[in-house]
Amino acid sequence: MTSSHAPLRRDFASDNYAGVHPEVLAALAEANGGHEVAYGADAWTARLQDVLRAHFGPTAQGFPVFNGTGANVLSLQSMLPRWGAVVCAETAHVNTDENGAPERVGGLKLLTVPTPDGKLTPELVDRQAWGWGDTHRAQPGVVSITQSTELGTVYTPQEIRDLTEHAHALGMRVHLDGSRLSNAAAALDVTLGALTSDVGVDVLSLGGTKNGLMFGEAVVVLDPEAVSGIEYLRKVDMQLASKMRFASAQLVALFEGDLWRRSAAHANAMAARLRAGVESVPGVRLTQPTESNAVFAALPAGVADQLREVRRFYDWDAAAGEVRWMCAFDTTEADVDAFVAAIRAAVGTATV
Structure with a gap:
């Protein structure tokens, strides 16, 4: 159970993880x-x-x-x-x-x-x-x-x-x-x-x-x-x-x-921000176009498990190292930027 004083955690596993608007x-x-x-x-x-x-x-x-x-x-x-x-x-x-x-x-x-x-x-x-x-x-x-x-x-x-x-x-x-x-x-x-x-x-x-x-x-x-x-x-x-x-x-x-549109457009925008943040990271290969609120990427071996210590997300094709990152109506720019920084750090460690 999350303490009332603990920082809110927002993951990239699924928009089902998000709370209620x-x-x-x-x-x-x-x-x-x-x-x-x-x-x-x-x-x-x-x-x-x-x-x-x-x-x-x-x-x-x-x-x-x-x-x-x-x-x-x-x-x-x-x-x-x-x-x-x-x-x-x-x-x-x-x-x-x-x-x-x-x-x-x-x-x-x-x-x-x-x-x-x-x-x-x-x-x-x-x-x-x-x-x-x-x-x-x-x-x-x-x-x-x-x-x-x-x-x-x-x-x-x-x-x-x-x-x-x-x-x-x-x-x-x-x-x-x-x-x-x-x-x-x-x-x-x-x-x-x-x-x-x-x-x-x-x-x-x-x-x-x-x-x-x-x-x-x-x-x-x-x-x-x-x-x-x-x-x-x-x-x-x-x-x-x-x-x-x-x-x-x-x-x-x-x-x-227009709540449906406002919420969905925000989730889409956060996915676009996430994609923009990782597309120049060496070792990260984007595997699908980002047209809604999902980002699909292939990561170097071991990186996904390391990143999951920071934010939860799911493998899409574990054998190929492909993962899925989802954004939700409550995903913030700070969430995305912190996750991008973690990805850069984890990939950098894996490729040294």
């Missing part, structure tokens, strides 16, 4: 007054629907859930029959970081495609989008993309439109895992709708926890015809909160005004 805490406190009807029939959840329609259009409908895994599983499960399959990148969160939940809970088959930068293209989708009518093959029904990707890269609106038009022409739907959608929109200086409803995305997992919420994401259905039984599946998947007002109040606080 003060404006979100204030919204939680406000929502805590009095009684509200349970299971989503509350004023905050009704207000959230208006907020989401302002971003994503008049047909948008939001279903708050507890976490990102729940949002992804519920989205995909509601979009597919039992024999359906999802085409996604090999690096997709649904494939690498959800412990089989899409398969075990959702009953889905994931058809993965290797990509150099975490992004799918129509040509890459076609590697797995085949076999309709073949009894022996799971039937491809959904293309799932992540924005921004697990490698920190960002799809442009045109790239997403190309994917949705291609998928729809094949009779498939498109799901977007938007756990860091805010970071992508801030990086491109576009609206949330410009990356989703405006370019043909059918269902969105809208993230909040990585951008300052205590808990809570939302499945946002953009095309009502893309899903079936989502109200019941949310209960089956154990994602129906009784005190839903507290999830909804946080999402309202984040998306009703």
Whole structure:
């Protein structure tokens, strides 16, 4: 436990490490007054629907859930029959970081495609989008993309439109895992709708926890015809909160005004500062473009473990010495500059 007198520690492991934004805490406190009807029939959840329609259009409908895994599983499960399959990148969160939940809970088959930068293209989708009518093959029904990707890269609106038009022409739907959608929109200086409803995305997992919420994401259905039984599946998947007002109040606080953009833009700026600080350090090789709030780099042997004594972060490919550094809404310039200094010192020691 951190002492009240100890300096605050901010790491570079994940934006999930960050605390709760003060404006979100204030919204939680406000929502805590009095009684509200349970299971989503509350004023905050009704207000959230208006907020989401302002971003994503008049047909948008939001279903708050507890976490990102729940949002992804519920989205995909509601979009597919039992024999359906999802085409996604090999690096997709649904494939690498959800412990089989899409398969075990959702009953889905994931058809993965290797990509150099975490992004799918129509040509890459076609590697797995085949076999309709073949009894022996799971039937491809959904293309799932992540924005921004697990490698920190960002799809442009045109790239997403190309994917949705291609998928729809094949009779498939498109799901977007938007756990860091805010970071992508801030990086491109576009609206949330410009990356989703405006370019043909059918269902969105809208993230909040990585951008300052205590808990809570939302499945946002953009095309009502893309899903079936989502109200019941949310209960089956154990994602129906009784005190839903507290999830909804946080999402309202984040998306009703510009808090989502302010927080994401700051995290992106800190990642850009970190990249600028290390790109001239001998022995450090940046392995992906820094387009959102992630920096990927390859370090000399032993340096990562030495640096983790200063700030926590994760290996991405330990065999290659590749690591991932994430910035959050509360990362400061002083945090970045101190970490850059530590990197310089550690690399200098390793290369002497």
